[in-house]
Amino acid sequence: MKDWAEFVLKYPAENTHLYHEVRSGALWVWQVRRTTQIPLEWEVSFPGLQQIVAIERHKTHKRSGAVSQESDLYLTSLPGDQADAATLALVSRGHWGIENRLHHKRDVALGEDACRTRKAAQTLAALRNLLLGFLHLCGVPVLRSLRRFAVNPMPLYRWLMGCI
Numbered sequence: 001m002k003d004w005a006e007f008v009l010k011y012p013a014e015n016t017h018l019y020h021e022v023r024s025g026a027l028w029v030w031q032v033r034r035t036t037q038i039p040l041e042w043e044v045s046f047p048g049l050q051q052i053v054a055i056e057r058h059k060t061h062k063r064s065g066a067v068s069q070e071s072d073l074y075l076t077s078l079p080g081d082q083a084d085a086a087t088l089a090l091v092s093r094g095h096w097g098i099e100n101r102l103h104h105k106r107d108v109a110l111g112e113d114a115c116r117t118r119k120a121a122q123t124l125a126a127l128r129n130l131l132l133g134f135l136h137l138c139g140v141p142v143l144r145s146l147r148r149f150a151v152n153p154m155p156l157y158r159w160l161m162g163c164i
Contacts (some may be wrong), residue, residue, distance in 0.1 A: 013054075027114035030060040032089040036080040048077040053088050105132060109142045133160060 013033035020029045034053045043049060053074040060067050106112040110128050117124060135145045149156045
């Protein structure tokens with residue numbers, strides 16, 4: 001990974017995009033840099049590689065003033081004329097939006113990552129998806145609903161019987 005970072009920093013960025021957001025008591029600043037200058041040996045190792053993208057995140061907590069920084073490097077097959085730094089920033093944020101909306105609920109509320117079942121993993125995933133879909137249709141928060149169904153599961157049973 002160190003070689004990649006050195007390569008990205010070696011060439012001037014062809015296009016950069018800077019954006020910020022205030023959330024959870026902190027100021028987040030993202031800088032997205034990209035280059036389409038790909039060394040020949042990388043083109044052989046990664047067929048279709050068009051761009052290398054570096055995303056740097058700078059987080060400052062408002063109360064404590066603590067600062068943290070993170071950097072990620074990405075490879076993409078999107079040509080430079082189709083995806084500038086701003087577009088690549090949206091793609092990256094969109095990926096994490098999916099992670100936060102779906103997978104976080106599946107892991108935190110339903111304990112999916114802690115489950116060690118291997119034989120029926122797909123069946124359990126389908127049941128979790130069914131339950132999350134049902135809760136979404138009801139329009140209530142997931143954790144509150146799970147607690148309510150743990151106390152009184154009859155509304156959930158009635159709904160499931162109506163679907164069968």
